[in-house]
Amino acid sequence: MVDIFLNEKFVGTVANQNEFLNTIKSQRREGIIPEKLNVGYDHELNEIHIETTKGRARRPLIIVKDGNSQFTEEHLKKLKEKTISWDDLLKEGVIEYIDSREEENTLVALEEKDVTKDHTHLEISPITILGVCTSLVPFSNFGSSSRLIRGSKLQKQGLGVYTQNYLLRLDTDASILHYPQRPITKTFMHDVFKYDAHAMGQNLTIAVMSYQGYNMQDAVILNRGSVERGLGRTTYFKPFSATELRYSGGLMDQIGIPDKEMKGYRSERDYRNLEDDGIVFTEARLKQDDVLIGKTSPPRFLGSLEEFNIDANTRRESSIALGEGMHGIVDMTFLTENEEGNRLVQTRLRQQRIPEIGDKFASRHGQKGVIGLLVPHVDMPFSSRGTTPDIIFSPHSIPSRMTVSHLLEVISGKVGALAGEYIDATTFDSPSESSLRKQLVNLGFSEDGKETFYNPLTGERMEAKIYTGNIFYLKLKHMVANKLHARAAGRIQLLTRQPVEGRAMGGGLRVGEMEKDCLVAHGASLLLKERFDSDKTVLHVCETCGMFATYDSYKNQAICTRCGGDAKVSPVEMSYAFKLLLDEIRSLGIDSKVELKEKF
C-alpha cells in the first residue's frame, strides 16, 4: 500500500506502485495526461507524489526504453531538415521534462554509448550539466570548478552590447562597449546564443610577466596605446527623470525654468542649458551642479490658512541637477506620461568612459583584476617580432588558482589569430594541447607559446622567455568613475548629528568597531577621540541635578529649568550620540544623571 499525494494533498492509496507509476508515465508520454505533470516515488516514506504546480525546476531528458534511446538518426535528420521541431519530440514521447523529485527515480546515462537496460533516460548532451553562462567558458574542463563558477559570474558583469535597442531605452547603469569582438576561442554556446548580436569583450594580446611591480596582487597593466586606439572604451548612460506630481488642493509640480525669486533658486549659470520649456537641450555638455530639468513644487507643509492663499513665492525649487563629480552630454529626452497621467520628462546623460587606473577587467576563467598602470606604447615590452602586448598579466595569479583553462586560451587564441580562424573550445570537446602546440610550430612560433621579449627602457633582451598569446578579456561594470569618493566635511544626519552614509549624498567613511579597536590597541587615545569628534557638542549640565540645562544664546547663559537660576551650570563636551542615549533612557522613565568632576 502506497499513499498518493497530489500537490502535497493526500488523495488515496494504491497497491502496486510500480504499475501505477508506469501507467502515469506512459500516459503522459502519450499525451493523455498533461506533459507538465511529474510523479515521484519516495522509497523512505513509501509515498508517491504527483506534482502539477508551477515553480518547479524541470529539465529535458531523452527517454530510454529497454536500453534503446528513443531519439533516433531519423529524428536527427528530420530536425536538420526542419520538418520537425522540439515540440514534436515532446509530443512523440522522445523527450520529457523531469523535475527534481522524479529525477530521484531515474538513472540517466551521460552519453549514448553508456546506455544499458537499467537506464531510464539519456542526457541530451554532456554539456547540459553546465548552464548558459558556464558554457561560455572555453576549455572549462581544464579548470577547477570554483574558478569556473567565478568565471561564469564575471561574464554577467561584462560590458558589451547588452541589448540592441539600447538607444531607445532608459536603463540605469547601462554601458555599451565601443568595439565588441567575437572571441577567437569560442564554445558552441556562442553560436547557439547568437553571441555576435550582443557581444561583449575584446581579444587582447597578453603577456604573462611582471612589469615594474604595477601588476602585483591581481592588477593588470594596460597598453596606453591600445587604450587610445579604443580598447575597453565604453559609453555610459545615466537616466534622469522628473514628474509633475499632483498634490492635494489642486496643487502640482511645474516643469520650467524657476523664477529668480523662487525659494532655493540656484545660480543663473546652473540653468543656462535649459530651453524655454525647462528641459535641457540635446547634446548639451553638462558639468557638476548643472540643471537637467527645471522644476518647481508647491510648499511641503501647508497650514490650513495658507492652503487658500497661495503665493508664487511659497513655491520651492526642486530641479533635477547633476550630482557631485558628474559630467556628460545630454543624449536624448523623452516626454511621456506615467500611469497616473502625470507628465513625465526623462533625459539620458551620455559619458565616454576610457579605461583608467582602477577599472576592472577579467578573462572568462575567474581571473579578474583592476588596472594598476597604463603604460605608453613605447614603454611596453616588445617581442622579437615587434609586437607589444595590450595587457600584462601577473604570473602569480596562476599557480594557486590552477586556472589551466586560462593558459590554454592564450595558446588557442594565438593559434586562432595567426591562422585566421575561430577555435571551438567547448567543454569536453576542445582541441588538445598537443594539437595546438603543433599548429603553433607550423605557424612558425615556438611550440610552448613563449617568445623572446625586450626591455623597452634599456633595449636589453629579457633573460626569461615570456608566455604570450591572445585571450578574450571583458571590461566589467565596476568602474572607478562610479565609485571614487572622499569627504572632508558635509551633510550630517538630523537625529544623531553624525555624517550621513553613502557616496551619492557625499557621506562619510565609517570608522567602525574594528577600526576603533586598532586605535585602542595602539594606545592612540587622542587620535581616537578626534576621529569620533564628528558629532561632538558642548552641552550645559546642571551640577545640582545632573540634567541638561537650557542655553539662552541671546543672554549667552545657561539656566537649569529644574533648579532655577542659582544652580551652577557647566559646559561639557561630549558626543551627541551619548546625549541622545541619555535622552532615550529618560524617555523610558529612567532618570540618568551626569555627575561632573573637575578635570585638573
Add this chain to the structure above:
Amino acid sequence: MSDVYKKFEEKLPGRVIEELKVEAKASKLTDAETTKALNDAVKEYEALLISPGESIGIVTAESFGEAGTQMTLDVFHLAGVAEIQVTRGLPRLIELFDARKIPSTPSMSVYLKSEHTKNEKSIRKVASFLKEMRLEEVSEEFTLNIMNESVEVDLDNKRIKDFGFKKEEILETIKKDLKNASVKETKKGFTLKPESEEINLSILYKLKESAKSTLLRGVPKIIQVLPTKKDGKYVILCAGSNLKKVLEMEQVEGKFTVSNNIFEVASTLGIEAARQAIMNEAVSVIENQGLDIDIRHVMFLADMMTQTGIVRGITRGGISGEKESVLARASFETPINHLITASLTGEKDNLKSVIENVMVNQPIPLGTGLPGLISKIGEKKEKKK
C-alpha cells in the same frame, strides 16, 4: 655571596636569579661582576615588560581574531587509521573560552606506569579495563515476558568469551547491582523478576532498561579506547572523560594523564591545573591549525578565566558580565537587561574603562590618554621635597 642576589630578589623573577646563580658559579664571577651581570639582567627584563597603558586585552583579542578568520572547519582524517574524533579548530576554541560545562567531544590521554607498558598486550589489557562495558554489549536480546512477569536476557556467549568474561561473573555483578530484582539462571542467559508487590508493564520496562545499562567493567563515561604510541610512549586515547575514576586506577601514571574537560580538571586537580589545561587545549588547537599566536596571549586569557578560583568563561555570564561599567556591559550583550538592573539598583558609571569613554567621546585611559595622571603624582612628590 647571597647578599648580592638578595638585592635583586624583588627586581627579577626567582627563576632568572637561579639561572644566573648557576652560570655565575660556573664562570667563577666575582661579586662585582655578578652585580653587573644582574644589573644587565634587570635592564633586559624591564625592557621586556609590558609598559603601563598598553592595551593587552584588545591586542589579545585581535591576535586571536585575526588568526581565527584563517581557521578551517575541515577535520583532517587518515583513511584506515583508527582515530578518536575530537572537536578542533574554531568550534573547540569557542567552547573552551566560553567555558562550556561539558565539551562537545570529551576525551582523555591516559599514560600508564612503566610496568604496564612492557608490551602491547599488557596495554590492551589495561585499555579493556578502562572502557565501560555494559550488559547490553554482551547480550543478544532483552525480552519482556508478561506472562511470567519477568525480563528474559539472552547472553551472547561469543562476545562474553571475546571480552574475557565468565557467565558467573556477570550474574554476580547483576545480582549486586539490581537489588530490587531476583536473578535466575537459564539456558541462554538469565531471567529477572522484580521483587515488588505490584508488577506492571512500566516496572518491567524500567527493569529492562536498568539491566541493559548495568556496568560490568571499566570506567563510566569512557566510551571508546585506543592504545597508541605517541612520542615513544604508550598512551591510551579515550573518548569520554572521567579523570577522577581513571586517576584512582593503580595502573595509571597520574603525572601525565590529561583530560580535555576543564571543569573536571578543576574539580579533581585544582584551579592551577585548570589554568594549565586551558592553555594546553588552546595551544593544541592553534598548533593543529598551523597558526602562530604568542603564548602570552593564551596565558592572559587562562589567567583571566581562572583568577577567582573558579573557571569562568568569556561570556555575559562570566567575565564580561562582571565589568564594573554599566555602559561597557550594555554594549556587549543584552543591553536592555543591564540598563534595567542599573536603574533599579542606581548604578554609577565612573567612566574608567575604554568603551564608556568612546561612547561619551572622551580620551580613553590607555596609551597616550593615560600619562597625564602619572605625571601629576610625580609633581606632588617633588613639591613635598
